Amino acid sequence: MLTEEKSQFVKTYDPVCGMGIKSPSKNYVDLDGRIFEFCSEECKQKFALEPHKYIHKKEMSASTYTSSYGIQKIQLPIIDMNCSSCAINIEREIKKLPGIKSAIVNYATETAYVEYSIDKTKTEEIISAIKKAGYKTGRSILKLGIKGMHCGSCVTKIEKELKQKRGVISASVDLGTESAIINYIPGLINTKEIKEVIVKLGYKVFDTASPKAEAVVEVKEKKEVVPVDENQLAREIEYKILMHKFIFAAILALPVIFFSYPTVWGLPEQFQMGSSLLRYIWMAMGILALPVMFWSGSQFYSGAIAAFRNHSANMHTLISTGISAAWIYSMIATYFPQIFPAAELADQFFDVIFVVVALVVLGMALEIKAKGKSSEAIKKLIGLQAKTARVLRDGNEIDLPVEEVVLDDIIIVRPGEKIPVDGIIIDGTSSIDESMITGESIPVEKHVGDEVIGATINKTGSFKFRAAKVGKDTALSQIIQMVEQAQSSKAPIQKIVDKVSGYFVPAVIITAILSFVIWYVFGPAPQLIYSLIVFVTVLVIACPCALGLATPISLMVGVGKGAENGILIRSGEALETAQKLDTIILDKTGTITEGKPALTDIITANGFFENEVLSLSASVEKSSEHPLAEAIVNGAKNKSLELFDAQNFNAVPGHGVEANINGRKILLGNLKMMNNFSIQLNDLEEQSRKLADEGKTPMFVAIDNKAAGIIAVADVIKPDSKEAIAQLKRLGLEVVMITGDNIITAKAIGKQVGIDIVLAEVLPEDKAFNVQKLQNEGRIVAMVGDGINDAPALAQADIGLAIGTGTDVAIEASDITLIKGSLKGVVLAIQLSKATMKNIKENLFGAFFYNGLGIPIAAGLLYPFFGILLSPIIAGAAMAFSSVTVVTNANRLRRFKPSLK
16 A cells, blocks of 8 residues: 655656646556656556656656556557557457556557566566567667676576566577677666676676678788678687687696606606705796786686676686695695695695696687687678679769668669669569578579569679668578577577586585595595595586587577578577477468469360460450469460450459450350350360369350360469478478368368368468467477468467568568478478487587586596596596587587488
8 A cells, every 4th residue: 555655756746637636646656666646547547558758758767667566567669560450469469468467559659558467477478479469579689799708607697697687588698609689678778787787797798789890801902891790809819819828828837747747757866756956946836837827817717706706606616716726735835845744745736737727728719719610600691791782873873882772772783793782673684593592502583573682693684673671671681680699599408508507516616625525534645635636626627618518509500500591590499399399280372382373274175275265365364453363364474475455344243254355255254154154164164173173263264155265273382392291291290281271272282282181261360279279289389381360370389480481470470480482491490400409419418428427537436446536637638628529519510411302
């Protein structure tokens, strides 16, 4: 209940109507801890829906606020609403969520106002509901590069802090790409605040969206300024620094190793254990160790300190603790040997410091190098972009940087040139190589009115086109953005690994301490030395780098390979789920078929010729706007037949059309029309039924009141649909076709492509329900579609695959987009998913096996049985190269080739 305290009230008049109020009022709203009072419930409701209208922007702290009763209100802008019914659909989807108190979508302002219980639902679930309805929200996505991460615990820590911030919907940090993708609501938090969160944790951040550095490249004796990705540049700089640190530590390590084992090298007696000369050499080693520890190994200490400040532990904690313990022990043994109970205990471990630091730093450098190879897909895509465009302005042809091209510019493209941006051809024809976008090697013929895609290559003719999409809106830019987001997303298996990694480092530290105590109490003499060896070895060998890299690197390569083959995978979750599928639902129109009618059959009778029947029929239909008419006209044009002008054209609703062509009377229509004009069809009627049974639409043709034949039109099956469906079955999937068409047509199409289960006459709104029915049977279902009416079903399915030639809404609602529009892309996506998950499991097995075997051996498990005790130096080498092994195995995926036979 509202208390009598009035000190927090900032308004004593109604902010909606301005009427004075006697406080306290029963009508009030708690906005960010401030109480706004109203004269009536009506004014209160108006304010609750659009508070920004009644409060000055400087006073309005956010577009979302939480009341003292655990109820949160949020405003979300909606994109692509076309009518008031859109608002109703969105409201319906949102209200299905638990804890929704109210959901009002304003069509005029294109904004959703939602009041919900923060205990029962999340902002991200509301956004997902809007997406399920087939719309997008105005949330923002920030991609940041993060420097200084080295293990899974770093990832967990950053994600945890970001997700706790108000306004952050989700945060996905990727160790493989050293980046983070943050979904946030701009009204609640800004990019500066997000960056500050990461910096406070001890990491460095930089933007990856726009490159700031430039490199000069020689191209045919001309200097061209090429932008360099700041992320890539930072990696190159870090690699060079680490290699310098490695070389420095390695060079100093050589004399240290030499004098650490005088007996092994057969050195004279004055260099042997206990001699004063050797003691002085050890003193020099201790001093030389400091620059190795605090320059070559500086990142270990800075990382450990940052982790300590945030009450956590990571890889740096393990390494810095291990080498510090070795240095302290060695310095005491060097300067104060007399405090040890036995002379053999006063030994030094300076060699461990030099070698471990050198090896670990080398491993980090090699890991950075290997990571760079993993992100080659993005580099290739960025490299596809054209640098300049030949633009027609004020009647002159001028060459401009592609960044300066604006919408509606007229661009000229000559043979062999790269198309700079997306657009529509307005003059000329050509064949265009679109393989870099679609993966299809055969050039595509383009004519006036056809769309061209930026970065594709013009092969033959010259043409002009009008720029339709420029900058970040081009298809290639959208692909790059989608691939980057997918590479930085997480597969469900990675979330489990991240959770394990978060507990891993503290568990290792506890294990190291316990091992030290056990060896000190129960171990052989000299116990202190053995205890220290075990302590340092356990800390060094147990680095969780390999564990943290096992999944993201494979995911990054897998998503990249998909992009190279015309498959855009939206998230790691989609990639993982795809390999578990057991049922796949295919929409018929535009997915299995071309999505538009085409001429299929010409049957003649009574001595008429095929070309004669088709030419006269197309001449009649030339005046019609019906899709079937267009198919007949295009069929005639493809055969280069002459078309004539029609006289006395008359369309008879529900029957067909009639017209005069060159003095001949032409009738084109169904059986009713032929009966009305008393046309004798004879066996044409039987042939018409056969065509209908095959899913085709037959039309009778009569010339001068005499039956001339049948012209059949159908939505033809794509050339590779039948083969792709057979491959899906070989992968063990049950294939289902769904369509709104009648059952006869649907079954005919299903029979032709080899689909036994056909769901016909399904209304658009019931497609998602049919997907849900199969899911309720325990099946993992994929839905493949291309239209607006497929969007809810795509969102409902475990995996939604959108044909890239379809609508933007369908693509937005999907998890995977197939650019080529071929069902073979579905096969390839599933094969790629299986290959990627197999690679991830190999990496995880290697990482867990390494740690599961390495830690017990480092703790001395084999010593009682075989007398084997692992050296910290061997542990350092094993740890350094374990992550390199994982990254190398992940890069094997780059050789993945689809099996489409």
